[in-house]
Amino acid sequence: MQALLAYGFLQRAFLAGLFIAVACAVLGVFLVLRKDAMIGHGLSHIAFAGVALGLFLNVLPLAAALVVAVGAALAVVKLKGRAGLHGDTAIGIFSSLGLALGVLLASLARSFNVELMSYLFGDILAIEPLEVALAVGLAAAVLVAVRLNYDKLLFMTFDRESARAAGIKVGRLDTLLMVLTAVTIVLGMKVVGILLVAALIVIPAAAGLQVASSFRAAIGASAAVAVTAVAGGLGLSLVLNIPASAAIVVLCFLAFVVLFLVKKGRGVPPAAA
Amino acid sequence: MSLVVLRRVSFAYDGTPVLVDIDFTIEEGDFLAIIGPNGSGKTTLVKLVLGLLRPTSGQVEIFGRPPAALTDRRKVGYVPQKATHIDPFFPASVEEVVGMALLSGSRPGGRSGREARARVHRALGEVGMADFAKGPVGRLSGGQQQRVFIARALVTSPRILFLDEPTTGVDAETQDSFYEMLHRLNRSEGLTIVLVTHDIGIVNKHVNRVACLNQRLVYHGDHEGFCRSEAFREMIAHGNHLIAHEH
Numbered sequence: 114m115q116a117l118l119a120y121g122f123l124q125r126a127f128l129a130g131l132f133i134a135v136a137c138a139v140l141g142v143f144l145v146l147r148k149d150a151m152i153g154h155g156l157s158h159i160a161f162a163g164v165a166l167g168l169f170l171n172v173l174p175l176a177a178a179l180v181v182a183v184g185a186a187l188a189v190v191k192l193k194g195r196a197g198l199h200g201d202t203a204i205g206i207f208s209s210l211g212l213a214l215g216v217l218l219a220s221l222a223r224s225f226n227v228e229l230m231s232y233l234f235g236d237i238l239a240i241e242p243l244e245v246a247l248a249v250g251l252a253a254a255v256l257v258a259v260r261l262n263y264d265k266l267l268f269m270t271f272d273r274e275s276a277r278a279a280g281i282k283v284g285r286l287d288t289l290l291m292v293l294t295a296v297t298i299v300l301g302m303k304v305v306g307i308l309l310v311a312a313l314i315v316i317p318a319a320a321g322l323q324v325a326s327s328f329r330a331a332i333g334a335s336a337a338v339a340v341t342a343v344a345g346g347l348g349l350s351l352v353l354n355i356p357a358s359a360a361i362v363v364l365c366f367l368a369f370v371v372l373f374l375v376k377k378g379r380g381v382p383p384a385a386a
Numbered sequence: 387m388s389l390v391v392l393r394r395v396s397f398a399y400d401g402t403p404v405l406v407d408i409d410f411t412i413e414e415g416d417f418l419a420i421i422g423p424n425g426s427g428k429t430t431l432v433k434l435v436l437g438l439l440r441p442t443s444g445q446v447e448i449f450g451r452p453p454a455a456l457t458d459r460r461k462v463g464y465v466p467q468k469a470t471h472i473d474p475f476f477p478a479s480v481e482e483v484v485g486m487a488l489l490s491g492s493r494p495g496g497r498s499g500r501e502a503r504a505r506v507h508r509a510l511g512e513v514g515m516a517d518f519a520k521g522p523v524g525r526l527s528g529g530q531q532q533r534v535f536i537a538r539a540l541v542t543s544p545r546i547l548f549l550d551e552p553t554t555g556v557d558a559e560t561q562d563s564f565y566e567m568l569h570r571l572n573r574s575e576g577l578t579i580v581l582v583t584h585d586i587g588i589v590n591k592h593v594n595r596v597a598c599l600n601q602r603l604v605y606h607g608d609h610e611g612f613c614r615s616e617a618f619r620e621m622i623a624h625g626n627h628l629i630a631h632e633h
Contacts, residue, residue, distance in 0.1 A: 264485070264488070267482070267486050268486040271472070272472070274438065275464055275535075275538075279487055280457075281489075326479060327478065330477065
């Protein structure tokens, strides 16, 4: 394994994978607790249209996906507010539209090819140095944005009305959270692919929530699950010659099962210190 | 000094009037009960004062400014209705719930962690919940959770505290000690308290002012005057009860 790590492509995969895993896991805890878990699924379909647009226009697909996904995230927030739609309906509209546009554009660009497949199913071992720099930089930016708004996001997630009364601009924070999620989804696309990226947002968070008795602990546990799954999935993919994306998601799920059983075994934690 | 002033305030939801022509002040040091039947506009009134809703007409001022222009929100504490109807699986410890109101983790150069922790523990001490700081809030009883939410409202050292139906679902014994605690905060800390309730039975030992709402302000004054008022007789006639005043 040590010898393998000397390869540049593996170092790039681990570096990008770990940063993206932590960003997904941290945002995931907020999204799952807000009952917005499916936003990851919806935005990934929209990002697919962005990838197809990038291939059609012959620009970096990751960058095109970023622009399209962030634009759609802003539109989802507006649609929720203006059209009085529930979040899942707004997501449903954009996710179907994203998939349809993606298929149309890919067909027009005649790019139903290996590159498109690498976005659908992820191909982290083929990640380019430019993409690594983009992934690490943006994932770090997502984490810094969450850190700077940590208490506000926690307050809003826990008790939206009191947060508003405390002067927190919850509308702006909703938008920030959606934009950060769109960025993270686009980054995660390269790790596990469009079809599985929602798993990196939802499963580590759901697993961490099984055992945490504080919010910080939930974020820590979620990040630990995501990092372990990405590192383990990459390792398994090399050793067993299986797709890294599938291995990562299966490991996330196994971690969820283990932590669920730990919770069951422990019973209900006591309330008092 | 008037902390809150409402001038000819009206509010309507989709054209249906909820509050009509309310003129009203809350003075520093008041322990005010806003009472009235369900749907009388009590919660709406508090939301207007906090700036969570905007009046259809009229003016609202808190600390001499419109609510939207109040920059120092730490002066105002709020415990919303159904505060204790939280997700029991939300992974927040008691000290996290109280500390979130300080927003210290969101401000570079804000309160240091040590100072924030000291404030959280002081607020928890005031409501008798210091021993529960590390435990998950979702596992506490309704009465204990209510104290934690009050600690969260107190942690910024507010000058006025709004509580909307704070004892819903809390047993009678716990309610008594809860009102004792509010009484102490009002008397010894000088905290102005505004308590919304549909149960005039709580207007027993501690409240010194009463505002009775039924779309309009049908009574606003001291407790003794309220007991002699037409508004009080109307409420009794409609099934609300009153425990004898014990000043």
